[in-house]
Amino acid sequence: MAKAIRILILIFVWVKYSQANDFPSLLVANATVGVIIDHEYLGEEYEKTFEKMKEIIERVIREDLKGAGLNIKYYSWSKINFNKDFTAIFSIASCTSTWEIFEHVQRERLLLMAITDPDCPRLPLHEALTIPRIKIGVELPQIILDIRTSHLVNWKTATILYDDIFDRDTISRVANALSVESASLAMSISLLKLNSSTDVYERRENIKKSLLSFPIRNVGSNFLVIATIPMTIIEVATEMNMINTGSQWMFLISNPRKTNVSQLMTYVKEGGNVAIASNNTIINGSCSMGEDCLYHELFKNFAMSLSKLVREEEAIYSQISDEEWESIRLSKRERRDSMLEFIKERLREEQLCKPCVNWKFESIETWGLRFDMSESGKLKPFKPVSTYTAVWEPTNGFIHYDKIYPHIAHGFRNRSVPIAIYHNPPWQIVSYNDAGQVTGMRGVTVNILKELADKLNFTYLVHNVERNVNRSGYSFWDDFNVTADDDIKSTFNLPVDILELVTDNMVLFGAVGLTVHETYEKMINYTYPISVQAYGMMIPRPKELSRLYLFLSPFTLETWLCLSFTIALIGPLFYAVHYLSPYHEHHQITKKGGLFKVQNCFWYMYGALLQQGGMYLPRSDSGRIIVGTWWMVVLVVVAIYCGNLVAFLTFPKMEISVNSISQLVKSQEQGGFTWSIRSNTFLESFLKETDIEKYVKLNESTENHEIVSKSTISRVRSGKHIIIDWETNLLHIMRKEYLETDKCEFTLIFLCIFSGNEKFLDEKIGLILPANSPYLNIINDEIYRMLQMGFINRWLSEYLPKKDRCTSKISSMEIENHTVNLADMQGCFLVLIAGIIAAIFIIMIECCCRRYRVLDDKKLIKPFVK
CATH class of the missing domain: 1.20.5 (Single alpha-helices involved in coiled-coils or other helix-helix interfaces)
Structure with missing residues (x-):
């Protein structure tokens, strides 16, 4: 009786809510599965396959379906109407038909289990299950295709290296698998056939010749190697430095007996990104790859997932009301996803039909392994490590365990690497306590180091070179808690301890700002410049010129002379035209007085220049044309004069004693200025090595100093001395003097711009790496990104002096409201x-x-x- 009441309630609920929902619950209706066996695709195999399928499905329903009902509808063609009554679709059809079925199934959010052609892109893994009908020994194109569809690699270009053992059809299918657009984004493919000569030397030379002639820059740096003996290829590629941090190599080893991973690893150098796929196919009695077994396992897993869902729904439904059940029960998409996940999990963990075809993917880790320490505290010999990253089977496709290129995805994989640093503000500022221990680090290069560690995923152990405190004098960096007795080092010379750490490959890189110069080029590598330091001259602040003749400033002397000559000429010219005009004789006008006198014509034109009228006006047309033209000239002249006069009132003219290196050298020849530069700097080295005449003269009279003393600044203040240094250093000096005296006594002449038709020296500052470091390119890319984003300029600006009223440049003074005095x-x-x-x-x-x-x-x- 209770069972009959329950059935009546279920019927009532189904009648009540079937109108509102787009699909029936598994509690009130049996699941419906559409089985599509494409007659056109199977041909002669259709009848046999159809009978097998019916037998398998009937056995599965009888043995494995528990607590649920299942309706089966068979179709011999792929173009059918998928309505809301379907729960899942099982199809055996061609690749094109399979994708067409998927497009229709996707609209109704049904589960699709498709068996299709080899070399067919798998359907989206989170929406359907695809199993290609692969034969043993010809699975390579499907593997390549699955690499793309599963996004195992994200290549836009690829170069396929293959030897002549593989036939044209196989290579064509591999190339098509990489370039087919239906899988994912299109990929540009290049093919390079290598000669598989039996002679080792001849094979090496042929491979080297082929790689040298191949346009690597145009086709990219992603390589897929399909060769029976890849050992020679990886050896030559390593020798040519083609296996580096910017390239990705994948070796497909079809015969692992001849070549194993450990053999290939011996040729991989630090910084390489190499993945190796080896064929682990074993043909024996333990594998059963028959299609009958596959059909049975798929339907069995589907029946089990359906039974599981029914049990779960019954358990929930018995505890809540009908209205609550309709609001919380699984949607069509959720039901599909749940069954699909269950089937995939069963295929991965409890697969009954063990596939014979199996490929194992391993990745070789190299980044940072050189810095692994032994128990004795010494660096271990470099030895690459292989990591099991994925496995490929026809049924499941790729099962991922890690990224195929772990360094591309995760950089150094949080490995701890050593970094060299030393105190040299503002690039790297190391704080010490009273005991001489390091308490903190900051500065431009320290900020760059932190950003690199974040982007390249590494931690760092700092090797700090202790400072020397044996100098005294003027310090640029009082604002940075750097005392006057600090050893302020130049970016031109590198401490010996730092140089040894870098040249001996004991550190990943030196987080120190160093001037790019040929002195160390053979021993170390420089990164992309993190800053370009321009030079300037600090001179006494120019005094404002006398404004006594300000009214003459808008025009040059030549302009005033031309204007005076014009006034002197226009009066007699006007008199001549006016006097000789026949207009007066025609009208019988007496030529006496007025404009018939030269002096009156002159004063009339002069008055017009001052925008004053006259007592007389010419009556003749010729005279009026002269006067009208003169008035137009007067308008232009007066407008230009007034505009320039306002500009000269707003911008006081400064008397700049020297504006370029050429002027500085000439002034010294005339007994004018002296000058000085810092010792042990790039500028000092440049002046000693150059053969340009003006720089040779500049060097001959240069005073060198290690620190800027108070006496040197006093000489500049007196107006007879000039300091040539980095603009940033000079700005710090000016800032410090302003804070002490509250006076603007100095100004800065910038030599980094064109002035006097010359361009002075620019000093590039970069980080340093070992000469053979494989990480130069990736660090350069990150530094370039920081420069583009403005990070480095912002960090550097934090260590520049704050702006005050003394920091305005002579060449671009700010506009101020000026009251006429x-x-x-x-x-x-x-x-x-x-x-x-x-x-x-x-x-x-x-x-x-x-x-x-x-x-x-x-x-x-x-x-x-x-």
Whole structure:
């Protein structure tokens, strides 16, 4: 009775909710499986396969399906209507038909178990199960295809190296597996056939010749080696330095008896990225790769997953209400994913039909192994380590255990590596306690080190070279807790202890800023420059020039002369045109007074220049054209003059005594400036080695100093000495002097830009690596990325002096609101006074002339005599 009531309740729930849900629950309806056996694909094998399938399915339903019902629908073609009643689809069809079925099944979120052609891209692993019908010995193209579909590698280009033992059809299928677009993104493929001569020397030379002539730069650095004897290939590639941190090599060994992994590992050097796939296929009685066994296992696992889901749903349904059940029961996608995961897990762990075909993938770890320490504290000899990363089977495809190229994915894999460093602000600042122990590190290179450790996934053990505290003098770096008796080292010279650590390959790299110079080029490698230090000259702050003649500054002397000549010429020219015009005779106008006098024409043109009108205007058209043209000239001249005058009022003109190296050398020849540079620097070395005349003269009169003393700064303040150094060093000196005196007594002339048609020295600063380090390229790539992102410039700016009112450059002073004062107007008053004096002088001359004429007229008067 209770069972009948339960059935009635289930029927009621199904009737009530079947309208609202897009699929029935397994508690109220049997699961439906569509079995597609494509007659066109199987051909003569169709009847036999169909009978086998029916027999297998009936046995599975009878023996393995527990607590659930299952409806089977058979189809002999692939184009059917997949409605919501289906739970899963089992198909045996061609590759094209399989993907078409998947597109329809995907819309209904059904489980698809597909058996298809070899060399067919597998369906998405999280949505369907694909098993290719592979024969033993021809599985290589399917392996290559699965490498792509499973994203075991992410190559955009690949070069296939193969010998002439493999036939053209196999190589063509391998190339097609790499280039087929339906698998994933398209890949560019290059083929290189190698000669498999029996003579070892001849084979080596042929391989070397082929690799040398191959355009590696154009086809990329990803290599797939398919050869019966790959030993010679890896040996030659290592010799040519083609196996490095930027390349990826995969060796497919079809005959592991002739070549094993341990033999290949002996040729892999540090920094290489090498993966080896070896064929572990064993043909004996323990493997049963028959299709009948495969069909039975797939249906059995499906039936078991279905039974498991029914049991779980019954257990949940018995504890909740109908409404709650409908809201929490599995969706169609969740049911598909659950069954698919169960089937895959069974195939991986409890596979009954053991496949004969099996390939084992191993990766060779090399990065950082050179720095492994022995129990005695010494470095172990370099020895690569192989890691089991994946296995391939036809049924499961790839089963991953680790990344196929662990260093590409995880860098140094959190390995601890030694790093060399020493105190040299601001590049690396090492803090010490009273006992001389290191308490902390910071600085530009330390920030770069931390970023490299994060991106390349390594930890570091610092080898610190202790500082010497045997100097005293001026320190640039008081803001960095560096006392005046610190040994401020140059980036040009490297401490011997650091140099030995790097040259002896005892450290991964030196986290020290060093000037790129040929001195150490044969012993070490420089990274991409982390900074380019430009040079400058510190001179006494220029004084502002007198503004007495400010009103003359907008125009040059030549402009003023041309303008004066124009005024002197335009008056007589206007008089001539006006006087000779027939207009006046035609209208019977008397040519007297007004513009018929030269002096009146001159003063009219002068008044127009000052934007003043005149008492007379020409009546003739020719005269009016002259006047109108002159007015246009006046508008342009006045506008330019007013604009430039405002600019000269806003930007006071500074008297810069020297602006380039050429001017500095010339001033010294005339008994002007002296100059000095720091000793043991790149600049000192450059001046000693150069043969350029002006730099030779500069070096001949240069004073060298190890530290910038107070007396040297006093000489600069007095205006007779110049310090040539890095711009950053000079900025620190100026900042310190400003804080002490609260005066802006110095300015900086930058020599890193074109000034005086010359470009002075730029000093490149880089990190250092051992000469044969394989990690130079990857570290350079990371440093270049930091530069592009602006990280290094930001870190360097943290150690530059803060801006103050003394840091503005002479060449680009900031605009300030300028109130016109008496100094700006003194030129105007000078002109007024000069005009008044000239007027007084002229009036005196006029009075004298007038008196002279009166006296002369009196002499001419004679008495009248009758």
